[in-house]
Amino acid sequence: MSGKLWAVVRREYLERVRSKAFIIATLLVPVLMSGMMVVPFFAMRAGGKLLRVAVLDASGSFQTEIEETLRRARFDDKPRFDVRPPGGGTLAERERRLKEAVVAGRLDGYLHLPKDVIESSAASYFGRTVSNRMDLGVLERQVGEVIVSRRLSAAGIDPGEVKGLTRGLDLRTVRLSDAGEKEDRGAAVLVSIILLMILYTSILMWGQLVMTSIIEEKTSRVIEVVASGVPPTQILAGKLLGVGGAGLTQFLVWSVSLLGVSIVAAGPLAGSIPLPDLGLLVLGSFVVFFLLGFAFYASLYASIGAAVNTVQEAQNFVFPVIIPLVLGLMCFPVVLESPDGGLAVALSLVPFLTPLLMFLRIAVLTPPAWQIALSVILLGAAIVGVLFVAGRIYRVGILMYGKKPTFPELMRWVRHI
Amino acid sequence: MSEFALRLDGVSKAFAGHAAVRDLTLTVPRGGVFGLLGPNGAGKTTTLRMVMDILGADAGEIEILGRPADQAARDRVGYMPEERGLYPRMELEEQLVFMAQIKGLSRKEALARLGPWLERLSLAEWRKRKTNELSKGMQQKAQFIATVLHEPELLIMDEPMSGLDPVGTDVMREVMLDLSRRGATIVLSSHQMDTVERLCARVALLNRGQKVLDGAVAEVKARHGKNTAVLAFEGDGAFLASLPGVARVSDFGRYVEIRMTEGADPQAILAAAASRLRIRRFEIVEPSLHDIFVETVTRHGEEAA
Numbered sequence: 001m002s003g004k005l006w007a008v009v010r011r012e013y014l015e016r017v018r019s020k021a022f023i024i025a026t027l028l029v030p031v032l033m034s035g036m037m038v039v040p041f042f043a044m045r046a047g048g049k050l051l052r053v054a055v056l057d058a059s060g061s062f063q064t065e066i067e068e069t070l071r072r073a074r075f076d077d078k079p080r081f082d083v084r085p086p087g088g089g090t091l092a093e094r095e096r097r098l099k100e101a102v103v104a105g106r107l108d109g110y111l112h113l114p115k116d117v118i119e120s121s122a123a124s125y126f127g128r129t130v131s132n133r134m135d136l137g138v139l140e141r142q143v144g145e146v147i148v149s150r151r152l153s154a155a156g157i158d159p160g161e162v163k164g165l166t167r168g169l170d171l172r173t174v175r176l177s178d179a180g181e182k183e184d185r186g187a188a189v190l191v192s193i194i195l196l197m198i199l200y201t202s203i204l205m206w207g208q209l210v211m212t213s214i215i216e217e218k219t220s221r222v223i224e225v226v227a228s229g230v231p232p233t234q235i236l237a238g239k240l241l242g243v244g245g246a247g248l249t250q251f252l253v254w255s256v257s258l259l260g261v262s263i264v265a266a267g268p269l270a271g272s273i274p275l276p277d278l279g280l281l282v283l284g285s286f287v288v289f290f291l292l293g294f295a296f297y298a299s300l301y302a303s304i305g306a307a308v309n310t311v312q313e314a315q316n317f318v319f320p321v322i323i324p325l326v327l328g329l330m331c332f333p334v335v336l337e338s339p340d341g342g343l344a345v346a347l348s349l350v351p352f353l354t355p356l357l358m359f360l361r362i363a364v365l366t367p368p369a370w371q372i373a374l375s376v377i378l379l380g381a382a383i384v385g386v387l388f389v390a391g392r393i394y395r396v397g398i399l400m401y402g403k404k405p406t407f408p409e410l411m412r413w414v415r416h417i
Numbered sequence: 418m419s420e421f422a423l424r425l426d427g428v429s430k431a432f433a434g435h436a437a438v439r440d441l442t443l444t445v446p447r448g449g450v451f452g453l454l455g456p457n458g459a460g461k462t463t464t465l466r467m468v469m470d471i472l473g474a475d476a477g478e479i480e481i482l483g484r485p486a487d488q489a490a491r492d493r494v495g496y497m498p499e500e501r502g503l504y505p506r507m508e509l510e511e512q513l514v515f516m517a518q519i520k521g522l523s524r525k526e527a528l529a530r531l532g533p534w535l536e537r538l539s540l541a542e543w544r545k546r547k548t549n550e551l552s553k554g555m556q557q558k559a560q561f562i563a564t565v566l567h568e569p570e571l572l573i574m575d576e577p578m579s580g581l582d583p584v585g586t587d588v589m590r591e592v593m594l595d596l597s598r599r600g601a602t603i604v605l606s607s608h609q610m611d612t613v614e615r616l617c618a619r620v621a622l623l624n625r626g627q628k629v630l631d632g633a634v635a636e637v638k639a640r641h642g643k644n645t646a647v648l649a650f651e652g653d654g655a656f657l658a659s660l661p662g663v664a665r666v667s668d669f670g671r672y673v674e675i676r677m678t679e680g681a682d683p684q685a686i687l688a689a690a691a692s693r694l695r696i697r698r699f700e701i702v703e704p705s706l707h708d709i710f711v712e713t714v715t716r717h718g719e720e721a722a
Contacts, residue, residue: 007518015506221502225563228469228496229519231488399471 004230005238012242016209017249026250030257050082051135054098054110058091059117066111066146073142080135086110102128111143118150189336192363195286199359200329202290204322206247207297210239211314214305214398223398232395236302244294251287285362292376293355295383297325299390306397313404328356339365349375351382389414421483422447422571422602423468428477430463437463439626441477445604445619450597452617453606454706456714459623461606462499465575469496482570492521495569499576501560505549509540509559512548516563527566534562538588554585561589565596572596572603578612590616610707622710624717630709638703645708646675646683648690649698660689667708672698674708
């Protein structure tokens with residue numbers, strides 16, 4: 001690498017890496033991510049607060065049984081309900097007092113079973129909050145079982161026997177690959193989608209950064225000085241390499257700190273934290289497709305930055321650049337549904353969709369090597385084309401001030417120098 | 418070693434149908450200070466940008482320091498554009514080292530050379546400060562260091578004095594003359610005639626993209642003859658312009674410059690003036706560059722029209 005190109009790369013890299021935004025994002029994300037992994041675990045272990053409930057049984061035949069059932073109810077091996085007595089008096093009086101208790105905060109809620117609960121199979125829960133879906137789910141299931149058992153008994157069937165006979169299927173999903181078999185209950189797909197989102201955000205963010213830095217160079221007029229020493233194509237190349245390098249650095253810091261967290265966590269919390277279980281292929285392709293996607297989209301962003309005078313002006317041009325990237329993100333359910341299907345294969349070979357979709361396919365499936373190679377070659381060719389156009393626009397645009405160029409004018413810049 | 422620091426041959430450049438520079442042929446000999454003059458829009462900046470290959474010429478050839486203009490040749494040139502520009506959030510030292518690096522200097526070498534320059538332009542204590550913390554004048558000086566740190570043999574400066582205070586102007590002129598004495602060639606563009614007159618040994622005048630005049634300053638002045646009189650007086654001098662033998666009167670407030678027609682008798686003009694004004698000074702002088710500039714541009718404009 002020539003000394004000049006290296007100087008540009010170094011300058012770009014250091015400017016990014018030393019910026020406050022970079023330092024904050026680089027440090028904060030691992031903290032947030034490890035928080036997301038560790039906090040739910042401790043929250044679960046702590047068990048949370050018991051839900052104070054009462055049962056108001058209008059039919060009069062379930063009161064004790066349901067209270068007992070709720071007391072026994074467990075979620076993740078921990079009791080969930082603190083069952084309170086409904087008090088005495090008529091039904092209406094009891095209901096009025098329960099309502100008062102709920103509103104006053106002495107009680108979290110009460111379950112109202114109507115007279116005909118066996119026939120109608122309908123009940124109501126009145127509570128200060130009803131957004132605690134998990135607890136309410138447990139409550140619904142437990143009470144439902146009691147009512148079903150009662151119906152079965154009435155029909156002369158043994159509920160215990162029925163329960164044994166109607167046990168559902170527990171489907172274990174195992175992913176087979178060259179590396180062997182691995183039990184996977186959806187965690188891999190979840191991790192793939194998270195990685196996809198990070199990939200999408202990173203390409204977008206770093207690409208946009210290239211654009212704003214070019215606009216800044218135009219605004220501060222420093223570009224003319226730099227262009228007198230370094231050919232514009234080399235400035236552009238140096239910029240892409242420097243900014244891309246800063247992006248890689250961020251990923252590196254994130255990976256290392258996540259690895260650190262998982263090693264620390266592996267001791268006391270072994271097995272209880274869903275650590276992302278990623279192969280080298282997935283991580284490697286994440287880096288490769290970040291770099292390729294960045295090169296492609298950042299070149300487009302660079303042309304915009306060179307063509308306009310202010311960030312505000314850039315907004316109109318940015319839209320058509322973001323669309324293909326968003327399109328890639330929107331296609332991900334199609335790819336997940338059938339990662340090896342014709343549509344998914346075709347989409348992942350479209351250069352501007354490749355960075356996101358081929359990565360996703362690799363994350364969930366390991367596609368044939370020729371498809372990966374072909375997608376990289378096609379994307380590589382597209383990058384060369386985009387770089388050529390961007391270089392032309394950049395060369396002319398960096399010295400153009402004043403009126404924002406129209407699209408035909410941009411095309412003229414590309415055609416001749 | 419070629420005797421020319423810069424040679425342009427038939428260089429043209431048009432923007433969207435408008436000719437900014439037309440068939441420009443120009444030679445700048447080695448050594449000394451060369452002034453590229455011209456009114457706004459004459460094509461000075463476009464010409465200098467073509468020399469630096471920031472703009473591509475439509476036609477013509479450019480030679481720098483005796484070789485076809487390529488990047489290697491341009492690395493021996495220091496270029497200070499009209500629109501000054503530095504990275505606002507970079508430390509001064511980093512900034513200047515970077516600027517030298519993109520001219521082919523190593524980091525080590527650039528750092529070693531930086532100290533004396535910062536001392537000389539009294540920026541040493543600002544070395545580790547960000548550029549946007551520097552005053553406008555300090556940024557100008559920093560820009561100048563960025564232009565000369567790689568010790569160029571040819572310095573191209575577009576309006577180097579604009580925006581400088583008198584002290585800054587003096588420092589800049591001193592440094593420029595010093596560099597010139599040590600063998601560097603300096604090409605500066607300007608429309609500040611007094612600067613040019615004091616600094617430049619040779620000039621070229623551009624108007625509407627064409628060269629209308631060039632040569633050594635003394636020669637140019639001699640060519641325009643000793644047909645200018647400086648007159649300082651008390652009273653209303655409005656009638657002077659209509660005296661026989663007077664081509665043009667430029668009023669400078671404290672005195673007027675009278676451009677005489679060919680063959681006019683200065684004595685007759687003095688006599689006519691003395692009959693109606695109280696004369697404090699009357700002197701036959703060489704025309705100022707300012708005058709030659711205005712006259713040539715006006716004449717050229719009329720011819721073109």
